[in-house]
Amino acid sequence: MWKIYNILLLVVVLIAFKPLLCEASEDKNATKEKVLVAKFVKGFYDKKNMHEFINTGEELKSLYAERGNQDKYYRVWINEICYFADAYRIYKGLYETNEMQTKALQEKNYYGLAQSYYALGLLYGKRGNQSLALKNYKKSLSIFNKYVKNANTSEVYWQIANLYIDDSPKEADRQAKLAIRFAGNRIYDLCYGYAIECLVSLHLDDEKGFRYYYDLFVKTSKKDKTFPAASYKYYFVSIDRFFKHDYHGALSAADSIEIPEDRAEMRYLLCTKIGNPIKTLQSYKKLIEVKDSISAIVNGEDFLAMSHDADAVKIKKVQGEMKYNLYLIITLGVVFLFLFVVISFMYYGHIKHKELERMNHKNKELRKAWEKAEESDRLKEDFIRNISHEIRTPLNAIAGFSQIITSSGMNLDDDMRKEMSQRINDNSLQLTGIIDNMLELSLVESNRDTPQKEKILCSEFFNKIIIDMKPFAKDTVQLSYSSRFSDHFEIYANRVLLTKVLQKLLDNACKFTEKGNIRIFCSCNDDKTKYVITVTDSGIPIPIDKAEIIFEKFVKLNDFLPGAGIGLTSCRSLVMRMGGTVTLDTSYTDGNRFVVSIPAI
Template sequence: MKVCRSAGAASFFLLLFWLLTPGRVCGQETNEQEKYHVDSTLFVYYQRCRTEVTSPSVMQKLDTLFQMAKEKGDERMQAVALSTKVDHFYFSPSFEGQEDSLIFYTNTVKDFSLKTDQPQYYYFAWANRLITYYTKQKKFNLALYEANKMQKEAESREEIDGMQNCYQALFRIYQSKELYKQAALYAQKLIDMTLKYNMNQYNLANKYLELSNCHLQNNAPQKAWEAIEEAKKYIINEMQQGYLLCATLRYYVHVEDLPKAGTVLEEATQLYNSNTELKAKRLTHLLEAAVDYYMKIGEYDKALAMQTQSFGILKQNGFIPPIAYRRLGLIHASKKEYQKAIDNYEHAFLLSDSLGSIQEDRSAGEFATILGMEQLNQENKELIRKNQEIQLENRRRLIILLCIIVASFAFMFFREVRLNKILRRAKDVEQSASRMKTEFIQNMSHEIRTPLNSIVGFSQLLGSISGKDEEAKEYTDIIEQGSNHLLQLVDNVLELANLDSGTPILTDTKVEIGKLFRQWMEETKNSFKPGVEPVYEPGQEEVYVHTNPGRLTQVISHLLHNSARFTEKGSITLAWHTNPKQKLLTISVTDTGIGIPQDKQDFVFERFAKIDTFSTGTGLGLALGRLIMEKMGGSLTLDGKYTGGCRFVLTLPLK
């Protein structure tokens, strides 16, 4: 990698940090100005712009600064002017179009940085502004999408600065998502890179302490303590010493070494009280650790006082997270103040539900945005692929015409090999895109499943405590049914994505097919409506086949339940027979229900297809069933000749 280049880039970052930090004394300004050879006129004008960074008028002033720097041939100050435009939209209060403006000016900085070979601004705007904005807005899927793109670019260009910014961004994302195992991985990578390439170690102590916290969250206290020991080597001021004491206190509380925890708490309290900056900026860290300590030793009044003080600070910052209410509820429950505990847990639940709804809306928007990007990329790849196919065909014809000339044949053979390599690379890129899509859907399913599981759990809890209140029980049942319906939709979408990505279905389990059929009919007949007769028609007494009983059960059970839903009277028949000549097992599910119109019989196998949009169901069952049968080497079709209801026919090869 470009180690030499990274040393120079570190100096550029020092300049950027200095330029983007207002409020320095005049002597420091003069020294830094001379050190980095910044023109005094440009520097003074930049300082004026920086003090008004959130004002709408600053955009015109930054255009002037950019032009002045261009006239003086100062490309570095031009990049700073453009980066400050990014800062304007990053630090400004939220407004409509803020995200679009931030994206536009981030891309402007990136384009200019590439043209002028200033990668430090390229990655600074991308990671510390755009990706950090997505992370703070809880748009984690977009943040991960951008971070993965940045990682690939940085690796392909061998840019140390880019990899450092990428690891930092990924650490922030996973820490915000409370996925501490992944966060610990990137925190360790960031530390290793800092040490390996001898980068600026000013914040190395903080990085170790963040790593320690991740290990504690992952219940790995030994690794957490090793990270604390490493952090001690790089402590350079009281602010970092305060962080260290809080991390040590959390560790001792976690391992239940309470005497040492009490000693560390006393030392940390003295330090926070003597350092006004530490107390003003990071007091909540100490208070949270102190609450855990006092809860451990049973001094609930002190724990309540600490949590109340933390509440006041969070309220001043404008947002109290649900976990703060849960902690307060736990304290009141320990004090046997159950009504107060219930009130705080209820507040935490309502706040979590509200945040969950907002996150679902954002995730849906991110999903649409990324799908739009992927669609454009796929269309572009398709055009490239078709163009390559046309070129390949033309070259093959040329080879046929010139095959009598040995030299020409050898030349064209070389071109053929080269084109095959290009096609393989294109195929690898396409497979990578498919994997990204599958990973995205899996991540989306996880993000949606988490709040839905909370809703199902709390609805069951509400149902259990509602007693004889029939109206409350009815409402909780509706909530639970709707949540289970959404969970089924998520499971079906995830399963379709896995099967589309090429996941095979093994069919090597030997089973007695008659026993399996009788089991299906017995399990599903309870869902039949009154007046509907279950009929089982076996082809012969005992047949053993090699198949996948779990997947086959999934398809047949869905067909039986479908028939039960749409059959009011008559019968539902499950029949099967074997064809030794063709080596096929044929299964049919026949009902006397409402049937499916002729013009809709192909439509029902499409994904999310529903003939009656007001009926329950995801519209994925038949599509998923057909895909499963095809993966097993068989088929699932609808018998169009049967008019007494519906008849679905499955075929499987006999082994």
């Protein structure tokens, strides 16, 4: 679906705030309102201090509530929700919308009620739920038309046209014309209506319509210099060059569009219309990546917000119980103190001491509960931000390539189909590897059995691992094994666990070594009580201050490489099961050297 939400929110906010600024300027006694409105508008755009923006909005709403100006009150509120939508805080936006709707119903304020349904349309549209967005926009229109006199419904028709533009451009054209019709003389409303019509013309291959509405857009936008006409420049340049059959220029202009999702949408649409299957495939892959990234952000923010709320409820419950217990303890203390005075002064110190011990114990429990909640919150954030994208990326790639292969409208040759099949297979293996690593880490951490040892012939064992891992190294990297022992020397260890440890260390080295060599070296310590195995590479050295952090769960020093950040964690757990240790040798500066030490007995 074609979405230009950032520009849309910009226009909505400018329309909403322009009368506020003008009215505040006309009233010389409205200095406070003028300052707050200017601060509110500034906060909306820089997105650096959400807390300050929300506080400013609450001050403005309180000011308008005192004056009884409900329309301005709800106008500020709807723009707060637009702010949350623009910042991908959908959960927060839905919460505020529910509060707005409840208040509007209690006050029987139909303007606020209509705006609440409009807000729901914005939020569901941001999440990609077209049916719910459309349902709420239509409900908003119904209330505006029935109960609100001289209501500005133009912006609602914009949104509906925007929802239809991909799947039903003719209906989008009809809704855009309604937006223009109800815009009256409002420059912003008219310009956005003309912009939507220009985009619809591209979908309908209507060059004449594009020229007509583009001319209207240019003429109208010049009437108000505050209108952000420059935001649409590359959209129109791209469409203009397409109709002139300058396809390279059209794609180049599309690449200059500022909003990532719009840029990917425009490029995919142009490639589809041009009929270039290779570029269409490439643009489709990029579109999937962009949508996946936005979806991950939205879902991650929603999940974190709900988790925070759930944890806050738990903590509040614990604090309530502790407060009740504290009151109970104090009451009992007073009773015991009274009895102590009556019966004997000798018991006072003993009872007081017991009461203090009990209170300290309860305080420790509360502190532990708080620390546990904070740790739980940190682990949730780590899990969401590190594993969500790693799992969703191969899944989306599998779905996207499968859809292209099975599409009857795509003209693909055998080589391209073979390449796509290989991509599907590669992403399936990647997804399986991630899940296997997660399961393996869980099993290792839960298994406390003592591993069985056996005799292992060093030369045979280590050379086999080198051969198995060579396909994962780059062509410019050489893998090798050497030892202080003879070819017939044997070590006594668990073959399965030691194999997994070395595979994970070599896999990590292969990822980060572009050229040079990767070496395994086997030896003993001075008193021959431990086997010492080192894995050395010539990749970029890991910073000294990260020497221990890299063994923690979900830690990745390079977010652009695949993996969930649990390989070294799993490696350390496996070595610990064998009674040994694995560390990064920080004294080695020509790359990285991991040292595995396991008992020789």
